[in-house]
């Protein structure tokens with residue numbers, strides 16, 4: 001009889017599968033997976049054939065709902081994108097990239113501005129409003145004052161959530177505030193930064209006692225965009241929805257075209273200038289990707 005479970009960790013060629021009874025199985029993948037080039041991801045729901053001593057063989061990967069590449073994890077339904085309001089200063093270009101990435105992966109983003117204790121309330125309001133008004137859910141948190149932690153718990157409960165964001169913003173601290181001991185590694189900024197971009201390969205799902213899982217990540221300081229056709233980029237900027245089809249040209253990219261409704265909205269302040277600047281940066285990246293692709 002096969003047992004169904006979820007891959008919570010991969011290590012040294014083994015996959016660790018947690019079943020409904022919270023039992024952990026140490027599994028080898030079936031040889032066929034390698035031959036068929038099927039990769040097992042953390043987060044995959046699988047069926048295993050039990051062997052003796054809580055060992056088993058992964059026999060079948062059940063259909064994935066979502067699939068992220070950085071970090072490589074399946075079936076995530078939420079991304080909590082953490083930025084510090086200060087120390088380090090929020091990099092909004094990177095924040096908008098994270099939002100775009102989670103939208104293209106069909107993962108609901110929740111923006112979390114942490115270290116609220118370091119910044120005056122009025123300043124926080126401005127930055128929060130900017131994203132709230134576009135329709136994104138925004139959390140303001142501090143592990144020093146406990147602000148927003150209860151709200152964060154509600155967001156995490158019964159979901160599979162990835163914690164994304166640069167290093168040093170407080171991801172691990174927040175997880176520990178949600179559940180003591182959940183993420184043991186906090187304050188590792190310097191070593192993480194030195195090791196650079198390639199620290200995200202190892203992912204592990206951490207189980208919440210209240211229900212749900214979170215994947216902590218070491219954090220990245222740069223992020224490439226996925227392949228998006230340039231005509232579709234604006235669809236990932238919800239504030240541009242209202243202006244769809246109102247530009248002079250069909251298929252207007254809201255870039256260098258004249259009589260562009262989006263550009264007019266930016267000029268009159270209906271669309272945030274910063275967000276529009278990021279749109280243009282992303283558009284140029286997407287276009288240069290396309291050029292490389294078509295060579």
Ligand SMILES: Nc1nc2c(ncn2[C@@H]2O[C@H](COP(=O)(O)OP(=O)(O)O)[C@@H](O)[C@H]2O)c(=O)[nH]1
Pocket residue numbers: 114115116117118141142143144166167168169170171172173174185186187188189218219
């Ligand atoms: N003032 C303040 N410091 C924080 C807060 N959250 C985390 N920190 C500090 O920021 C540093 C980095 O935190 P860490 O959780 O390791 O960040 P991570 O790299 O995103 O996991 C640590 O020194 C934490 O104590 C906060 O809400 N307020």
Ligand SMILES: [Mg+2]
Pocket residue numbers: 171172173185186187216217218
């Ligand atoms: Mg951390």
Ligand SMILES: [Zn+2]
Pocket residue numbers: 247252253254255257259260261262263
């Ligand atoms: Zn336009």
